[in-house]
Each structure stands twice: as structure tokens, then as C-alpha cells.
Amino acid sequence: MRRREDAICLRTTDYSETSQVAHFLTPGSGQVRVIAKGVKRKKSSAGGALDLFSEGELVFVPGSPGKLGTLVEFSETVSHSPLRKEASRLNAALYMLELARELIAESDPHPAVFELLHNGLVRLGQADAPIPAVLAYYQWRLLRHVGLMGEMTDCVPCGRAVAGVAGQGGREIFFSSTLGGLLCDTCEGGEVEKRRISGEALAGLRVLAEARPGRKAALPDSQALEVNRLLAYHISRQIGKSLRMAPHAIGPK
Numbered sequence: 001m002r003r004r005e006d007a008i009c010l011r012t013t014d015y016s017e018t019s020q021v022a023h024f025l026t027p028g029s030g031q032v033r034v035i036a037k038g039v040k041r042k043k044s045s046a047g048g049a050l051d052l053f054s055e056g057e058l059v060f061v062p063g064s065p066g067k068l069g070t071l072v073e074f075s076e077t078v079s080h081s082p083l084r085k086e087a088s089r090l091n092a093a094l095y096m097l098e099l100a101r102e103l104i105a106e107s108d109p110h111p112a113v114f115e116l117l118h119n120g121l122v123r124l125g126q127a128d129a130p131i132p133a134v135l136a137y138y139q140w141r142l143l144r145h146v147g148l149m150g151e152m153t154d155c156v157p158c159g160r161a162v163a164g165v166a167g168q169g170g171r172e173i174f175f176s177s178t179l180g181g182l183l184c185d186t187c188e189g190g191e192v193e194k195r196r197i198s199g200e201a202l203a204g205l206r207v208l209a210e211a212r213p214g215r216k217a218a219l220p221d222s223q224a225l226e227v228n229r230l231l232a233y234h235i236s237r238q239i240g241k242s243l244r245m246a247p248h249a250i251g252p253k
């Protein structure tokens with residue numbers, strides 16, 4: 001049975017001389033993987049080969065679980081072409097696509113994540129976009145939506161409030177991806193997997209948690225960078241592999 005969805009193209013791979021396999025993010029069907037037969041012919045229903053970031057209306061026949069579906073038609077309605085004008089924007093945008101691909105499963109609808117990706121790509125395409133801050137907001141919201149990020153105010157094992165004390169009186173606060181939250185200086189000794197988190201990064205996370213639509217969280221670049229590194233570490237631990245675009249989008253760990 002045919003399904004119609006708004007969709008953003010997350011990945012394309014050549015399948016044959018004329019066909020592609022494409023991954024799309026959709027609001028109602030999660031990630032969708034389809035074979036686009038004959039799509040690379042100019043006169044195909046999609047008007048030529050599918051491109052990353054292409055956003056529009058996708059008509060497809062879903063595959064059985066774990067199998068490729070079939071693309072019937074795709075028409076681009078939103079062009080994210082400004083992203084291709086500058087390497088830093090392009091890398092940040094490719095990183096956004098990679099995270100959506102890794103964290104959103106097939107048949108696992110997250111309409112809010114679709115909107116988040118759409119808004120993120122639009123923002124990155126604007127000339128005045130603070131790229132590290134846009135990425136920090138995207139990573140944070142994505143982790144919240146898929147349930148991988150807690151409140152980040154209290155120590156997970158003992159419940160003591162730790163936000164705001166990092167760095168004060170030489171106190172160190174840690175983040176554990178396994179626990180999905182913070183560790184105080186008393187509890188950190190017992191946890192093997194952890195990473196020190198600076199007071200600045202913790203404050204940045206707080207700003208993100210308090211951000212509301214229409215009131216942009218404008219983290220300074222250096223603070224956004226620390227937040228980005230921490231969240232990339234968390235995601236990479238959660239999916240059990242390194243993120244290919246992370247070094248290009250946010251720099252070394």
C-alpha cells in the first residue's frame with residue numbers, strides 16, 4: 001500500500017547505473033529506506049538522481065520489516081542548497097543527517113525530530129547562523145526526543161544537586177554516558193565510563209534545557225563547542241561506534 005510523507009533525504013548510495021538506495025527521515029514513518037529504480041534517468045519521477053538534504057514529498061511502498069521499500073515518486077519542495085556554499089555549514093549539516101540516521105529507527109516515528117532537522121538545516125543555511133550553537137541545540141533536542149538525555153541537574157547515583165557546583169572549590173563533575181547523566185565527585189570513583197564536564201559546558205546545557213521555541217539559545221562558540229564535544233561523546237558511546245562527521249563538524253574530541 002502506498003504511503004505519502006514529507007521527507008528529508010539522509011543518505012543515497014548507488015545501486016546500479018540507473019538506481020539508488022535512499023534513506024529518508026519522515027515525520028510519520030521514522031527512517032524510511034527505499035530503492036529508487038531508474039531514478040538517475042533524467043525523465044524519472046524524481047527528475048534525476050536524489051540528493052542529500054533534498055526535502056519534499058515522498059510517495060513510497062514500505063518494505064517488509066528490515067527490507068527496502070520502493071520509491072514511487074519524490075518531488076522536492078524545499079531547497080537546502082545554501083548549505084553547499086561553505087564547508088563549515090556543509091559539514092555541520094552532514095553531521096545532522098548522520099545523527100538522524102543513527103538515532104531514528106525505521107517505523108519509529110518522531111515527528112518532532114523531523115521538524116528539528118528541518119529547522120536545523122534552514123538555520124544552518126542562513127548567513128548569520130552561529131554554527132556551533134545551532135549544532136549544540138540540535139544534538140541536545142535530538143537526545144531529549146529519543147530519550148537518551150536526563151535532566152542534567154542532579155548526580156544520578158546519589159541524587160545530590162550538582163549543577164552549578166562544577167569547578168567551585170576545585171569540585172569536579174563527571175558525565176557518564178552509561179548512566180545518561182551526571183556524577184558528583186563522591187560517586188565518580190565507582191563508575192568506569194565517565195568524562196569530566198566543565199562548569200562552562202554544564203551551564204551551556206542548562207541554557208539549552210531552558211530554551212523555548214522562538215527564544216533562541218545563543219551559546220558563545222567556545223561554550224557550544226564544549227557542549228558539542230560532550231554530546232558527540234555520549235551519542236558515540238550509545239551507538240557503539242564513532243561518528244564519521246563529528247571531527248569535521250565539531251573538531252577533535
Ligand SMILES: [Zn+2]
Pocket residue numbers: 155156157158159160183184185186187188
Ligand atoms: Zn553522587
